[in-house]
Amino acid sequence: MNKSIIIVAGGSGLRMGHDIPKQFLLIAGKPVLMHTINRFVDFDNSLQIIVVLPKSQVDYWQSLCMEHQFTVPHEIAFGGETRFHSVSNGLAMATPGNLIGIHDGVRPFVSNQTLRGCFEMAAQLGNAIPVIDVHESVRQVKGQTSESVDRSQYRLVQTPQVFQYQQITNAYRLPYEATFTDDASVVEKAGFDIHLTLGNRENIKITTPIDLKMGELFASMPL
Amino acid sequence: MNKSIIIVAGGSGLRMGHDIPKQFLLIAGKPVLMHTINRFVDFDNSLQIIVVLPKSQVDYWQSLCMEHQFTVPHEIAFGGETRFHSVSNGLAMATPGNLIGIHDGVRPFVSNQTLRGCFEMAAQLGNAIPVIDVHESVRQVKGQTSESVDRSQYRLVQTPQVFQYQQITNAYRLPYEATFTDDASVVEKAGFDIHLTLGNRENIKITTPIDLKMGELFASMPL
Numbered sequence: 001m002n003k004s005i006i007i008v009a010g011g012s013g014l015r016m017g018h019d020i021p022k023q024f025l026l027i028a029g030k031p032v033l034m035h036t037i038n039r040f041v042d043f044d045n046s047l048q049i050i051v052v053l054p055k056s057q058v059d060y061w062q063s064l065c066m067e068h069q070f071t072v073p074h075e076i077a078f079g080g081e082t083r084f085h086s087v088s089n090g091l092a093m094a095t096p097g098n099l100i101g102i103h104d105g106v107r108p109f110v111s112n113q114t115l116r117g118c119f120e121m122a123a124q125l126g127n128a129i130p131v132i133d134v135h136e137s138v139r140q141v142k143g144q145t146s147e148s149v150d151r152s153q154y155r156l157v158q159t160p161q162v163f164q165y166q167q168i169t170n171a172y173r174l175p176y177e178a179t180f181t182d183d184a185s186v187v188e189k190a191g192f193d194i195h196l197t198l199g200n201r202e203n204i205k206i207t208t209p210i211d212l213k214m215g216e217l218f219a220s221m222p223l
Numbered sequence: 224m225n226k227s228i229i230i231v232a233g234g235s236g237l238r239m240g241h242d243i244p245k246q247f248l249l250i251a252g253k254p255v256l257m258h259t260i261n262r263f264v265d266f267d268n269s270l271q272i273i274v275v276l277p278k279s280q281v282d283y284w285q286s287l288c289m290e291h292q293f294t295v296p297h298e299i300a301f302g303g304e305t306r307f308h309s310v311s312n313g314l315a316m317a318t319p320g321n322l323i324g325i326h327d328g329v330r331p332f333v334s335n336q337t338l339r340g341c342f343e344m345a346a347q348l349g350n351a352i353p354v355i356d357v358h359e360s361v362r363q364v365k366g367q368t369s370e371s372v373d374r375s376q377y378r379l380v381q382t383p384q385v386f387q388y389q390q391i392t393n394a395y396r397l398p399y400e401a402t403f404t405d406d407a408s409v410v411e412k413a414g415f416d417i418h419l420t421l422g423n424r425e426n427i428k429i430t431t432p433i434d435l436k437m438g439e440l441f442a443s444m445p446l
Contacts, residue, residue, distance in 0.1 A: 131362060135430060137380035137405040139354060145416055146378065148408040154377070155369065157360035182360040185371040193368055201433050207358060210424050217440050 001123050004048035004098040005040050005160060006090035009033050009105025010079040021057060022206055023105040024064060028219040032206055033061070034070050035108035035219070041072055043115045048098065049074040051105070052090045084176050087183065091172055099123060100168050101160035102183045108215065109202040110160065111223040117197040122162035126192060129184045130199030131155035157182060158199040167192055224346050227271040227321040228263050228383060229313035232256050232328025233302040244280060245429055246328040247287060251442040255429055256284070257293050258331030258442070264295055266338045271321065272297040274328070275313045307399050310406065314395055322346060323391050324383035325406045331438065332425040333383065334446040340420040345385035349415060352407045353422030354378035380405060381422040390415055 009023040023033040033051070040047050053061055055078045064070070077093050079086040087102055094100050099122055103110070114130050121128035138151040161183040163171075168183065171190035180186050184194050202218045204211055232246040246256040256274070263270050276284055278301045287293070300316050302309040310325055317323050322345055326333070337353050344351035361374040384406045386394075391406065394413035403409050407417050425441045427434055 129362070134379070135428060137408070139352070139378045139380055139407070139417070139419070141376050141378060141419075146419055147417075148402075148404070148411055149377075150402070151404065153364050154372075155362045155364060156357070157362055179371075179373070181371070181374065184362070185360070188371055194362070194370075196362070196364075196369060201431065205358060208424065213440055213444065214437060217436055221436065 002046070002048070002095065002098045003044060003101065003119060004050060004094040005101040005103055006050045006052060006077075006087060006094065007033070007036060007040075007103050007105050008052045008079075008083060008086050008090065009036075010052065010054055010083060010086050021054075024057075024060070025206070025212060027108065027206075027212065027215040030068060031064055032108050032215070033105050034064075034068060036103070036105055037070075037072055037074060039108065039110050040103075040115070043112050048095055050077055050090045050093050051075070052077045052079050052086045054079040082176065084172075084180050084186070088172050091169060094165070097165050099162055100165055101162040102168075103160035104205055106206040107159055107203055108206065109200075109204065109218045109223060110158070111200040111202065114158075114198070114200045114203060115160065118160055118162040121195055121197045122164060125195045126167050127161070127163045127184070127187060128195050128197045129161050130158045130203070131196045132158065132199045132201060155196060157184065158203045159183075163187060225269070225271070225318065225321045226267060226324065226342060227273060227317040228324040228326055229273045229275060229300075229310060229317065230256070230259060230263075230326050230328050231275045231302075231306060231309050231313065232259075233275065233277055233306060233309050244277075246276075247280075247283070248429070248435060250331065250429075250435065250438040253291060254287055255331050255438070256328050257287075257291060259326070259328055260293075260295055260297060262331065262333050263326075263338070266335050271318055273300055273313045273316050274298070275300045275302050275309045277302040305399065307395075307403050307409070311395050314392060317388070320388050322385055323388055324385040325391075326383035327428055329429040330382055330426055331429065332423075332427065332441045332446060333381070334423040334425065337381075337421070337423045337426060338383065341383055341385040344418055344420045345387060348418045349390050350384070350386045350407070350410060351418050351420045352384045353381040353426070354419045355381065355422045355424060378419060380407065381426045382406075386410060
């Protein structure tokens with residue numbers, strides 16, 4: 001099955017304490033978003049790549065592409081009011097019938113093994129969500145108090161979340177809800193079972209200065 | 224209030240794929256356990272330090288101390304069958320009346336700010352558990368399926384977990400249960416409310432090769 005990837009890069013950079021949006025910060029001298037795109041090209045260079053960016057950042061992105069001689073073909077969709085709306089805009093440009101992956105622009109270290117697992121499972125079962133185990137003890141906050149929960153029941157969710165075309169486009173016809181924190185939660189709301197596959201520990205979201213330091217480290221290692 | 228810290232270093236190193244137990248692996252040329260002990264000395268050099276080690280590893284640890292000229296005064300308790308039993312053995316050596324912290328030997332990057340927060344809150348409220356927010360979406364596995372949960376209700380638990388002496392010694396008179404994944408879960412079972420304070424992101428448990436790489440990075444940064 002042919003594949004599309006929608007890379008959502010809507011960050012404004014506030015959490016990082018920088019003026020530059022997180023997706024444009026440099027790791028090993030190159031903007032995070034270019035690292036992210038390159039992961040997909042390395043996995044399958046026939047993939048349709050759709051990058052969702054706030055309209056106000058498109059000129060800047062294109063100047064970065066010139067500066068870094070970044071020539072990977074990709075289409076650009078404009079970001080919306082929330083992540084949900086940004087994904088909708090990206091979906092409108094995806095080739096009907098393709099397997100559709102949706103990925104955070106600030107996750108530049110997804111491994112080929114994770115990608116293979118996601119696309120293969122989604123082709124078979126309709127969708128696939130990469131997750132990793134929780135290594136820490138977990139507590140659930142309940143009002144003023146909290147209680148210990150069994151961490152073996154929980155998984156931390158990564159991206160890309162991959163779906164068959166009809167499933168994800170049907171799900172995104174739902175009206176927006178604030179509880180939609182990722183695409184799996186939208187597809188789940190639409191009534192589909194969600195299938196989990198193994199992610200990779202390096203596949204972190206670059207959201208804090210420590211993450212950026214870890215990014216420098218991961219960029220120097222084989223994935 | 225005077226303070227004791229029980230540093231539990233019972234790892235056999237299997238998860239890491241090394242023969243050397245994790246607490247003895249080198250970060251920046253020094254065994255992990257020495258980094259960990261040094262964090263507490265840096266925070267308060269009058270603290271009573273109790274290191275819990277498997278009996279079979281004590282000679283090796285002492286030869287490492289010679290080799291690295293590590294002269295920080297500390298007492299040694301022998302590890303037990305499970306973490307619960309190891310902590311019990313450490314508690315038996317703690318000075319009655321002290322605030323008692325219990326810390327993983329393989330968490331060498333706890334910050335002074337976290338330590339201050341833990342000991343101050345425990346002095347006031349009876350106990351304090353350092354936690355951090357979950358940055359990822361979270362799913363709860365339920366049999367063959369899984370469902371999206373509200374990540375804002377969950378916290379990832381770190382150490383040191385700090386308790387007033389009577390509270391922790393009373394709790395450790397309970398019979399062992401397999402659900403005791405940390406000291407807070409024991410104290411909670413004994414009927415005490417658990418109080419949460421802010422941990423620090425660098426305060427990771429060194430359990431995989433990636434963690435060891437991150438450790439090299441954190442060792443090169445100010446905490």
